[in-house]
Amino acid sequence: MTITAILVLAAGTYAFRVAGPLLRARMIRARAGRDGTDAAALPSRVTELLSAAATVLLVALIATAALTDGGSFAGVALPAGVLTGGVLAWLRAPFVLVVIAAAAVAAGLRALGVP
Incomplete structure (x- = not known):
């Protein structure tokens, strides 16, 4: 039972940590496809909100x-x-x-x- 809980928590922690970069890459791809340009960054407002959210947490x-x-x-x-x-x-x-x-x-x- 204990090893199962440890493995589940480890997998959940890894999933949370990898979700950030994957979500960022997906948002950049979605923006690039919409604009027809080769977007290299998120909009400044989104970046500001994400930074503020991290600070609040x-x-x-x-x-x-x-x-x-x-x-x-x-x-x-x-x-x-x-x-x-x-x-x-x-x-x-x-x-x-x-x-x-x-x-x-x-x-x-x-x-x-x-x-």
Whole structure:
């Protein structure tokens, strides 16, 4: 049973990852056939929407991971650690420093009794 679940999840993950490039190639071919030209790129509006959609999904994932723990509010320590890591990453700090500082802030707040 376990190996079946692993194989199904692996196949699903691969399908999602390969769907992006295949869909892009199909959209480019469809546009090229419609225009009668040799289109090499998607329309700029579609590219902007896809970029915005990717950003929204990433922000939603970060918010969900930072604010919830087991389906309920995670408290203040976890979002504070994520915020610390985000600020340091935005300031282009080395990745190791970002991870250590984020963990230290969250652990320090929890050690002080902050939920």
